[in-house]
Amino acid sequence: MVSPQKSAKSNSGDYQPQLQKRYKIDRAFQIISWMATLSGIVVLAVLVTGILIQGIPNLSFDFLVSPPSRKPEQAGIWPAFLGSIILLIITAAVSIPIGVGTGIFLQEFAKDNKIAQVIEINISNLAAVPSIIYGLLGLFAFGRLFGFITGGRSILSGGLTLALLILPVIIVATREALKSVPDSIRMAGMALGATRWQTVRTHVLPLAIPGIMTGTILALSRAIGETAPIIVVGAAAFVPFAPTLTIEGLQEPAFTALPIQIFNWVSRPQEEFHAIAASAIIVLMIVLLVMNATAIFVRNRFQSSR
Amino acid sequence: MQSEQSFASTATEQQSIFRVDNTDYYYGAFKAVRGVNLEIPVNKITAFIGPSGCGKSTVLRCFNRLNDLISGAHIDGRITFHGEDIYSKGVDPTELRRRVGMVFQKPNPFPKSIYDNIAFGARINGYQGDMDELVERSLRGAALWDEVKDKLKESGLSISGGQQQRLCIARAIAIAPEVILMDEPCSALDPISTLKIEELMHQLKENYTIIIVTHNMQQATRVSDKTAFYNAEATDSGSKVGYLVEYDATENIFKHPQNEATRDYVSGRFG
Numbered sequence: 001m002v003s004p005q006k007s008a009k010s011n012s013g014d015y016q017p018q019l020q021k022r023y024k025i026d027r028a029f030q031i032i033s034w035m036a037t038l039s040g041i042v043v044l045a046v047l048v049t050g051i052l053i054q055g056i057p058n059l060s061f062d063f064l065v066s067p068p069s070r071k072p073e074q075a076g077i078w079p080a081f082l083g084s085i086i087l088l089i090i091t092a093a094v095s096i097p098i099g100v101g102t103g104i105f106l107q108e109f110a111k112d113n114k115i116a117q118v119i120e121i122n123i124s125n126l127a128a129v130p131s132i133i134y135g136l137l138g139l140f141a142f143g144r145l146f147g148f149i150t151g152g153r154s155i156l157s158g159g160l161t162l163a164l165l166i167l168p169v170i171i172v173a174t175r176e177a178l179k180s181v182p183d184s185i186r187m188a189g190m191a192l193g194a195t196r197w198q199t200v201r202t203h204v205l206p207l208a209i210p211g212i213m214t215g216t217i218l219a220l221s222r223a224i225g226e227t228a229p230i231i232v233v234g235a236a237a238f239v240p241f242a243p244t245l246t247i248e249g250l251q252e253p254a255f256t257a258l259p260i261q262i263f264n265w266v267s268r269p270q271e272e273f274h275a276i277a278a279s280a281i282i283v284l285m286i287v288l289l290v291m292n293a294t295a296i297f298v299r300n301r302f303q304s305s306r
Numbered sequence: 307m308q309s310e311q312s313f314a315s316t317a318t319e320q321q322s323i324f325r326v327d328n329t330d331y332y333y334g335a336f337k338a339v340r341g342v343n344l345e346i347p348v349n350k351i352t353a354f355i356g357p358s359g360c361g362k363s364t365v366l367r368c369f370n371r372l373n374d375l376i377s378g379a380h381i382d383g384r385i386t387f388h389g390e391d392i393y394s395k396g397v398d399p400t401e402l403r404r405r406v407g408m409v410f411q412k413p414n415p416f417p418k419s420i421y422d423n424i425a426f427g428a429r430i431n432g433y434q435g436d437m438d439e440l441v442e443r444s445l446r447g448a449a450l451w452d453e454v455k456d457k458l459k460e461s462g463l464s465i466s467g468g469q470q471q472r473l474c475i476a477r478a479i480a481i482a483p484e485v486i487l488m489d490e491p492c493s494a495l496d497p498i499s500t501l502k503i504e505e506l507m508h509q510l511k512e513n514y515t516i517i518i519v520t521h522n523m524q525q526a527t528r529v530s531d532k533t534a535f536y537n538a539e540a541t542d543s544g545s546k547v548g549y550l551v552e553y554d555a556t557e558n559i560f561k562h563p564q565n566e567a568t569r570d571y572v573s574g575r576f577g
Contacts, residue, residue, distance in 0.1 A: 112377050184414035188474070191372055192427035192481060193404030202426065203416050 048285075055278030063279055067240040068261065072272035077280050079242045080261035083155060083235075084224055084287070086243055086250075087257055090159025091166065091223050096216055099167050103174025103212075108200050127168035134165040135232030143233050151251025153234025155243055158255065161229045166219035173215020177208035210299040217295035221288050227259040235260050258284045323348040323485060323515050324369060329383025331364050333376065337541075338364050339548040342383070344534060346485075351507060351516045353526035353556065356536030357571070361548025362519045365536070366487050369517065370406040371399040404431050407478035411490040413470035415462030415477070420445075420454050423462045423473055427481040440480060448476035449506050468499025475506065479514070486510065488518040492525065504529050523572060526556060533559040535568045 066076025106123075110116045138161025143153045150157040181204045189199030239256040243249050258280060265277035324346035331339040339361035346352050346369075354362035364373065371392060373379040385392050392402055404427075415423050424441045433440065441458065445451040450472040454465060462473055471491055478486055488507075492500040507516055507529050520526050526533050534553040538546045552559060552568045563569040 182414075184410060184412060185416065187372065187375070187408075187410060188414045188416065188477075189426075190375060191370060191403055191408040191410075192430070192477065193400050194427070194430050195400055198430050202430075203418075207417065 051278045055282045058276050058279040079239045080256045080258045082242045083255050083257040087159045091162040094163035099170030100174050103171045107175045107178040123168045132228040135229030138233045154251045155255035156250040157233040158230040161233050162223040166223050169219040174212050177211025181207045210302045213298050325386045327384040334378035342550045350531040353530035353533045354519045360536040360538040362536045366519050370403045406485045407483035408487040409474050409491045412494050415470050415473050419459050420462050421458040424480045444476040444480035447479050448472045468495050485515045530556045
């Protein structure tokens with residue numbers, strides 16, 4: 001028998017820690033990842049600064065509540081702003097219940113069989129389909145097939161199309177959030193004689209809600225910035241009146257949204273329109289910022305209440 | 307209510323509460339445990355011991371049909387509770403689980419208040435009595451009341467691991483089960499917490515039948531009245547299948563084992 005002390009001694013020569021070299025690699029990697037972060041931030045900062053310099057002078061309450069105009073100094077974004085908000089409301093109202101419900105069903109109730117796997121792959125693929133394709137689908141489904149409800153190419157069709165667009169993202173986010181809840185919680189609930197839904201509702205879902213909220217609001221942020229699909233279902237570039245929240249208002253064939261208004265102004269030759277486009281971009285960014293801040297706030301509230 | 311009556315009326319043997327007849331346990335096509343024959347005596351502590359992968363947890367989890375949650379898990383055989391086949395159509399697994407409680411290997415309180423951890427099971431099972439009184443009684447029953455009575459509104463996760471496990475026991479007894487299944491309840495706990503739970507088990511067996519899976523053979527000798535030793539053997543296809551080697555009074559298993567594998571295991575020669 002070799003004594004443990006001796007064997008340890010004789011082996012220690014076989015190890016060459018090369019600490020200096022390993023620390024150097026550490027440091028190098030740290031710098032590389034720091035530079036990667038920095039390059040993203042710099043690009044963003046340049047963009048935001050440029051837009052702020054160009055857009056802030058025109059930003060006023062009048063700009064927000066005025067209709068667009070042929071004269072840039074009189075033009076405003078009220079119809080586009082309201083259009084975006086109404087699109088957002090329709091999209092959220094349709095996509096959240098359907099998306100979260102589907103996610104819960106697939107993750108907690110559906111049996112893990114071939115059909116479920118096929119559905120899962122399809123949903124993941126749908127999340128990657130270009131938005132213009134959704135626009136064409138929306139045009140056919142909502143603009144034509146269900147035209148008697150939506151009024152054809154209207155803000156309602158636009159909202160439904162956007163809902164379709166972000167549905168897969170919400171489903172995937174819901175499933176991932178539910179997946180991250182440990183199985184021991186489900187076991188604990190079921191072992192106490194709770195039904196599956198009782199277990200999910202009281203224990204699993206509350207733990208998953210922060211994740212679901214984050215995914216959903218990020219998806220909605222994407223929807224509010226989309227242009228292509230709503231152009232296909234009828235968003236117009238020049239709409240001088242604001243939409244109303246009535247059945248007729250939602251079926252109104254003329255509507256617009258912020259990204260479309262911005263695109264319209266940017267594509268004009270006059271410098272003045274470029275400036276007010278920058279102002280509209282600032283408004284859109286503020287809306288997105290508020291949404292993301294809400295997501296973070298809600299998530300933190302839920303997490304601290306556990 | 308109805309199923310409770312049918313359970314009682316068909317009870318043939320007063321002494322054994324569970325009876326397993328020549329049962330095989332499967333996960334999909336994979337046979338995990340073969341040919342188990344077992345009777346679980348009422349108001350006694352029965353310990354399941356054996357090396358890892360011998361299927362003792364699988365056998366345990368079928369007593370409350372919790373294995374139903376694992377896709378593909380099924381049995382071939384007959385497990386009766388008070389004489390009634392628990393896998394028959396007339397038995398509702400949700401009702402069965404109310405009557406056969408379970409404590410898991412890792413303490414898994416709900417991330418809710420201590421109070422709600424206990425009240426949840428009672429609420430969903432339609433408890434009509436005074437909830438505050440039930441919470442206190444259950445916590446006292448799990449020897450936890452004095453430690454948590456001033457922080458019932460705090461999270462069940464804020465207390466120590468040993469306290470969490472006793473909270474899980476309190477949660478289980480709050481819905482008045484007849485049997486408590488324990489799947490290595492002390493394996494994540496320190497020796498003092500373990501001792502407390504073992505003392506608690508001795509109190510609990512006056513009112514409940516307990517089946518405990520344990521890796522700790524001293525624990526089996528300390529707490530159990532009967533011990534079942536499981537082992538695993540290689541099959542022709544190269545996988546392992548568990549089987550019940552020997553089942554007897556704990557004293558006999560540890561002092562006078564009939565089987566050589568049992569003797570080797572309890573004397574610490576393998577496993």
